[in-house]
Amino acid sequence: xxxxxxxxxxxxxxxxQLEHENYLTALRKHLPVICLPPLxxxxxSVFVEDTVxxxxxxxxxxxxxxxxxxxxxxxxxxxLEDQLGMEVTDMRDSDxxxxxxxxxxxxxxxxxxxxxxxxxxxxEALRVFxxxxxxxxxxxxxxxxRGALHLKSITTHMDDRTLVVPNTDYGRSVFQTMADASGxxxxxxxxxxxxxxxxxxxxxxxxPKQRALLAQLVHEEDxxxxxxxxxxxxxxxxxxxxxxxxxxxKCDGALTxxxxxxxx
Numbered sequence: 001x002x003x004x005x006x007x008x009x010x011x012x013x014x015x016x017q018l019e020h021e022n023y024l025t026a027l028r029k030h031l032p033v034i035c036l037p038p039l040x041x042x043x044x045s046v047f048v049e050d051t052v053x054x055x056x057x058x059x060x061x062x063x064x065x066x067x068x069x070x071x072x073x074x075x076x077x078x079x080l081e082d083q084l085g086m087e088v089t090d091m092r093d094s095d096x097x098x099x100x101x102x103x104x105x106x107x108x109x110x111x112x113x114x115x116x117x118x119x120x121x122x123x124e125a126l127r128v129f130x131x132x133x134x135x136x137x138x139x140x141x142x143x144x145x146r147g148a149l150h151l152k153s154i155t156t157h158m159d160d161r162t163l164v165v166p167n168t169d170y171g172r173s174v175f176q177t178m179a180d181a182s183g184x185x186x187x188x189x190x191x192x193x194x195x196x197x198x199x200x201x202x203x204x205x206x207x208p209k210q211r212a213l214l215a216q217l218v219h220e221e222d223x224x225x226x227x228x229x230x231x232x233x234x235x236x237x238x239x240x241x242x243x244x245x246x247x248x249x250k251c252d253g254a255l256t257x258x259x260x261x262x263x264x
Contacts, residue, residue: 019247031210046253050257052077053107058132058133100121103151
């Protein structure tokens, strides 16, 4: 998993590179993509989502929870400030006790949910997001585990009303926490419930202005998950493209991990 050497699954570097290139190709069909130079001494930096949370022209540079990942954020801050002219708040400057991985932060367009596991993200990060982004940050306590490193390992969204959730006791518990904390803004009937074997296939990249989705299938042969995602996209008049991410999934990496979506 990112920033952790506990995974016993061997990653095929060539396949991982190919999958990443295919992901970038899929993104470029819908919006311009900027790739920063690789940080070869920081191999987890491919999971760039963890370094920043952005809404509009405002961004919060995170303070990643795992020590090995903390140096990843410096080049991101420089790029956002100097090249894009964004209004940047650095979590490290705002509150030295706050830490967060961006994979724990889900902005649906209506609500900013922040997964609080204690391992990668803590409650002190909430205040930094509220001050830096100007929106309420809603805490979502959850228990980390294999396949649930971050909040967005468990749930993402298709649009501003449809959460994508595994149909398990764990998934239902996280969903209910989010629904209750948002005053019932998300209903079970609107959610897309994927089967237990879907795992990280609940991780979907939503491109609302382009009316498009990118989705991953951890198991390519999982036709049930593919059909459910396809049907839900069609019902919502969204295009969908499936992008393999099997190598990243071996270390709890997922589709959203590999990009930061900016609306500037």
